[in-house]
Amino acid sequence: MAIERVLSGMRPTGNLHLGHYNGVLKNWIKLQHEHECLFFVADWHALTTHYDTPEIIEESVWEMVIDWLAAGVDPANATIFIQSRVPEHAELHTLLSMITPLSWLERVPTYKDQQEKLSSKDLSTYGFLGYPLLQSADILIYKATQVPVGEDQIPHIEFTREIARRFNHIYGKEKGxxxxxxxxxxxxxxxxxxxxxxxxxxxxxxxxxxxxxxxxxxxxxxxxxxxxxxxxxxxxxEGGGKMILLEPEYKLTPASKMPGLDGQKMSKSYNNTISLREPADVVAKKIKTMPTDPARVRRTDPGDPAKCPVWQLHEIYSNTSTQEWVQAGCKSASIGCIECKGPVIDGVLAELKPIQERAAQYAEDPTLVKNIVAEGCEKARKLARETMRDVRDAMGLNYS
Incomplete structure (x- = not known):
């Protein structure tokens, strides 16, 4: 059976929250026991949209690694590294840019979507246009076979496959x-x-x-x-030439079921998050002030859990008997909204407690965290150098 190598990254742009934990980290923790995994801090990618606020990135890099470790990403089972510490990413990105048609970059769906969403920022930069190609370089340099993504990122993997195919077609015509x-x-x-x-x-x-x-x-x-x-x-x-760059497959990430405090997707941009290291009293206060079914103006008014954001949290954190208690109590007005929120608060705090205890241990020992990352960077760089040697050979750049 061929070795599966999984690659995934995350941009350091602020505190990680329960949406990240349920949407990405739980999946990483599972994958690290099944395949060879490389997880990286995408600090160069963060600069594509936060180029004017680099202090946010700087503050977030180490905190994010602590959150990963605290959540259960294990350096004994996965390689953890920082993108900018492996300069070969930038070299491959530059070389790939020589063969990438401009139209391929302009048609990536997220290019226009992000420009519209972040209309307050000037994203008419070369870096922002080229970020899908940098993403391709991140993947191709490790010959990753699987990349876990959400549905909206599938076009990026298809783009990466096209780039690998084009490169192999142009440069894979080895003499003899x-x-x-x-x-x-x-x-x-x-x-x-x-x-x-x-x-x-x-x-x-x-x-x-x-x-x-x-x-x-x-x-x-x-x-x-x-x-x-x-x-x-x-x-x-496959009937071609030498395969220098490997075409990756996408691995569809299970959709995060973690709603925000207002029932929308949990996101910093909606200001509806619970951070992984949020103090217990702050978490309790946030959940207690969550909006509920608008029909329940008074304590005696019956409600419908389906119309209440709190119910979405019960679906994640409460067992069957608690959910039945909520359904019956809300519809008959025999329980109040504050009472209903109690089990959710308990469930969230129970999930966060071990994460926060581990985070505190790592925060107290920054040298340990930096050593883990340094070791991961060295492992990643060794793999990246091997690929770049092949790429330079194929492009005639290893002059002697």
Missing amino acids: FEEKAEAAIKKLGSKRSALYEEMRNAYQQSGDEEALDAARSLIEEQQGMSMGDKERLLGYL
Whole structure:
């Protein structure tokens, strides 16, 4: 079975909240036990929209890493690093920009969406236009096979696949490629060579995707084979040249069910969040002042949980019997809104308590956090350097 390498990042633009925990971090924590994972602080990406307030980024970088660790991201199971500490990202971004048609960047759906949403900022910058390509460089430099994204980010992964395909098409025409690929097939041994040829024919002649996947797995399993020969076999398999950059797949992230305090999606821009390190009394106060069903003007007025933002939190934090108590009590006006909010407060605080205890330990030992990141940066940079060596070779930039 081929090794799956997962890559994901987060922009450091403020305190992490329960929306981040339920929408991203819980998924990361699960993935780190299933695949090789790299998680990075996307500080250069933050500059695309916060270029005029870099102090927000600077303050948020280390706090965000503490939140990741406190939530359960484990440096023993995942590589944690900072984007700007691996300058190869910028080098690959620059080299890819030489072959990227301008129209490809302008058609990325989030480009116009973000400009409209952040209309108060001047986003007519080269950095903002090019951020999908920087995102592609982030992924391609680690030869990531899976990128966890929400539905709105799928076009970014498709864009990255197009960039990898274009790069491989332009620069994968290695001199004597077919002869080198045929020589690599012989290195598989007679039985595996025959199997490879059979699966290659099945894919190229009838588009058999299962045969393609099986052949890829066969190549990845070869222990004593060089990376160059593996890439030649992968390229030959698909009928192209040497596969220098790997086309990633998107891994759809389960949608976060965490609503904000007003029932909308939890977001800093809506000012409806509960931060991961918010004090217990502040959390309780925020939930106690949440809006409820407008029909319940007086304590004796019956309500409908479906029209109340608090009910959405009960769906996450309350067990079945509590939910039944809420439904019956709200509709009959036998319980008041403050009473109804009690179990939600308890549930949120119970979830935050262990996170906050771990965060306090990391906050007291900043050297430990910086050492974790330094080690992660070194691991990431080693992988990035390997890819850049291949890229420079392919583009004729390794002058001797």
